[in-house]
Amino acid sequence: MAKILPFKAVRPIRAKAGLVASRPYEDYSAEELTAQLEHNPYSFLHIINPGYKFQQNLKGGQRFQMVKNRYLEFKEEGTFIRDKKPAYYIYKVKSRGSSISGIIAAASAEDYKEKVIRPHEDTIKDRELLFKDYLKTVGFNTEPVLLTYPDNQDINCIMREVMKSRPEYEFATPNRETHYLWVIDQPGLIEKIQKEFENTSQLYIADGHHRCASSYRLARESREANAGHTGEEPYNFFMSYLISESNLKIHEYSRLISSLNGHSKEEFLILLDENFRIENRGLEVYRPSHKHHFNMYLDGEYYSLYLRKTNYEFSDSLRKLDAYILYQKVLKPILGIEDLRNDKRIAYTHGRNDLIELKTRVDSGEFAVGFGMLPVSIEEIKEIADENLTMPPKTTYIEPKLRSGLTIYEF
Structure with a gap:
């Protein structure tokens, strides 16, 4: 009550x-x-x-x-x-x-x-x-x-x-x-x-x-x-x-990373391939249409990343969250970013800003790669709260x- x-x-x-x-x-x-x-x-x-x-x-x-x-x-x-x-x-x-x-x-x-x-x-x-x-x-x-x-x-x-x-x-x-x-x-x-x-x-x-x-x-x-x-x-x-x-109104946050953590572009794509099906979209602006799909902008080109679900266990509402998946499978193990609040190599831009901003900031050399995803739903917010779990920082722009x-x- x-x-x-x-x-x-x-x-x-x-x-x-x-x-x-x-x-x-x-x-x-x-x-x-x-x-x-x-x-x-x-x-x-x-x-x-x-x-x-x-x-x-x-x-x-x-x-x-x-x-x-x-x-x-x-x-x-x-x-x-x-x-x-x-x-x-x-x-x-x-x-x-x-x-x-x-x-x-x-x-x-x-x-x-x-x-x-x-x-x-x-x-x-x-x-x-x-x-x-x-x-x-x-x-x-x-x-x-x-x-x-x-x-x-x-x-x-x-x-x-x-x-x-x-x-x-x-x-x-x-x-x-x-x-x-x-x-x-x-x-x-x-x-x-x-x-x-x-x-x-x-x-x-x-x-x-x-x-x-x-x-x-x-x-x-x-x-x-x-x-x-x-x-x-x-x-x-x-x-x-x-x-x-x-x-x-719930918008997503995109992630911008300043370096590939010492990896070449080719090495980085190979590491991503372990957990994602990757498609090079070239200059075509790709926007995810389903959960567990991500867009990536790297070296002047757009990519779609689809999570390989056979390699991932959806054991609770947090593990279903795209921002958490990106952190567990990309940001932390490949790019070496553990502290999402304080690591200076990561920045965020909310979904009200067009994906063109993500492209512009990577093309400028300020960042090496950018990632986007679908917004979180109100149902996901409630599930997280009801299970006494917490979302990663900068998951929702409301x-x-x-x-x-x-x-x-x-x-």
Whole structure:
């Protein structure tokens, strides 16, 4: 039974929502970041990059405190206001050819502990602790954890009806997306949505594993420090964006490797032949159409690689995963890459980028070979999570990617 609650969001006033909202910080080039900070005083980037005001590169606890200070300034100036009633928030992102809608709400940290909310990726303890300390200092959360749930016709019906009304926010962005936000604060609708999630046995983390784990650490630490703990305090929850499984967009990550680990091209192909049926496609761009098929770009030519299944045992959901097969049969034994997170010889490009990027980066000499595969399915994600297994790093690139600063959860 999932505990998904409405909350009183801190939000920008309607007139400034489009100016406040920002992409994730790491998505900006240095030039873009400078332009935003110089020319848009309302950008949320001023909060998450507080050192700009003093032309200082801040780190650690000092930066965390300055983030809080900038946030308080936005509230004091009236750019941010807090809703007077708890609400759910429908957030819709519309781009050319697609439209994705979900509900922003507060999810239970205890549900994460009890595996009602299930992960499929590993987290790094140091990152968990760092972000927990950040949350504790700033006292708010602005990047929701992306959770997915089985399609629910009752929730879909409520969302469709609400989205017939005028949205609280509607603004376009330079990447040709339009963003919408509706506020659901009617008690009857809130009760219906809450009950539907209570009848949901499992939710799955699609994106935001470290944010989820850090929020649980903060909840546990806050509970231990509070003698009057009830379980209903805001620190027991974290902001989430809940999206139905059919609405989720999952892309793959391609792998780029800087060298053949001392092998010649011919030696490399012979080593691959032990576990794959190889076909040289020449200049024909090859895209896999089945699981356990891979595309490879090497020395100006495309290849298709089909796993020889007689040489491989599919003993669990992880071993069925193409990213894991590529690691076990190519990256680790042939190319010598064991640490997928930290080895400098490997890089990743997500599937929203065309395969031409993979070709371009290999042709430039930056990389020696590139590999691609089909995206992971939601069924594979759920199987991995249900078996308490974890995917290799950079297995999924999941959309939507929300704008920061539109709803803020305080604790």
